[in-house]
Amino acid sequence: MTVTPRKTANSALSLPNMLTYARIAAIPVVVGCLYAQSVQDGPLWLRWVAVAVFIAAGITDFLDGYYARIWDQHSAFGRMLDPIADKLLVASCLLMLAADASIHGWTLWAAVVILCREILVSGLREYLAALRVSVPVTKLAKWKTTMQLVAIGFLLAGEAGDLVLPFTTLTGIVLLWLSALLTIYTGYDYFRSGIHHLIAEDA
Numbered sequence: 001m002t003v004t005p006r007k008t009a010n011s012a013l014s015l016p017n018m019l020t021y022a023r024i025a026a027i028p029v030v031v032g033c034l035y036a037q038s039v040q041d042g043p044l045w046l047r048w049v050a051v052a053v054f055i056a057a058g059i060t061d062f063l064d065g066y067y068a069r070i071w072d073q074h075s076a077f078g079r080m081l082d083p084i085a086d087k088l089l090v091a092s093c094l095l096m097l098a099a100d101a102s103i104h105g106w107t108l109w110a111a112v113v114i115l116c117r118e119i120l121v122s123g124l125r126e127y128l129a130a131l132r133v134s135v136p137v138t139k140l141a142k143w144k145t146t147m148q149l150v151a152i153g154f155l156l157a158g159e160a161g162d163l164v165l166p167f168t169t170l171t172g173i174v175l176l177w178l179s180a181l182l183t184i185y186t187g188y189d190y191f192r193s194g195i196h197h198l199i200a201e202d203a
Contacts, residue, residue: 004046008009015064015067015071015143016064016065016067016071016083017064019064019067020060020064020081020082020085021065021162022057022060023057023060023061023064023085023086023089024085024089025091026053026054026056026057026060026086027057027092029049029050029053029091029097030050030053030054030089030156031092031096032051033046033047033048033049033050034047034093034096034097034100035096036100037050037100037195038096038099038100039099039100044159044160044163045160047156047157047158047159047160047161048160050156050197051156051157051161052172053154054093054149054152054153054156055153056073058149058153059091061082061086061149065082066083066111070182074103082138083122087118087146090118090148090149090152091115091118092153093155093156094111094114094115094152095164097111097152097155097156098111100156100158101157102158102169102172103155103173103176105199107173107176107177109180110176110177110179110180111112111176111180111200113180113183113184114148114176114180114183115124116145117183117184117186117187120187120190120191121187121190121191124190124191124194127194128194133173138186138187138189138190140182140185141186141189141190143182144179144182144183144186147175147178147182148179148183150175151172151173151175151176151179152169152172152176153172153176154168154169154171155171155172155173155174155176159174
């Protein structure tokens with residue numbers, strides 16, 4: 001007999017939310033490993049530690065939504081915190097990768113596009129939330145997020161990955177550009193879906 005967990009009395013301590021906390025907690029670990037390896041000239045294995053923690057954080061992104069659905073542990077707190085955790089993880093990694101020159105030259109524009117889109121969509125969501133209008137996440141946006149995470153994973157491995165699998169860094173850069181293109185499209189799609197609410201509010 002399968003036992004379905006009841007909704008936690010304190011939804012902030014439900015398993016899906018705890019997984020989201022774990023994703024946020026992974027950020028300083030990944031950043032610290034990159035800083036120690038690139039800025040402090042630490043050993044290359046630190047990049048593999050960063051990759052492993054980053055992958056574990058990505059898995060929690062899948063599991064928190066999965067358990068929230070099957071155990072019916074959805075909460076307003078979780079819906080608010082989950083996308084924030086994703087954005088914090090992606091933004092922190094992109095900034096560190098730019099700092100250690102894994103992302104440089106024209107590829108910096110891909111990172112800028114991704115970060116600007118996240119700020120735009122977050123601001124739009126915040127405004128529409130005040131109007132009690134929800135902006136659902138599209139399947140294409142989920143694919144965009146997945147591609148971003150895979151690209152960052154390759155770039156985190158960086159030169160350590162190149163020693164094992166040639167073109168690891170190049171693969172990460174190509175995937176980052178592809179995710180940036182998807183970012184532009186999905187950002188426009190979100191803005192287009194919300195613009196009529198903004199116009200109606202002004203009217």
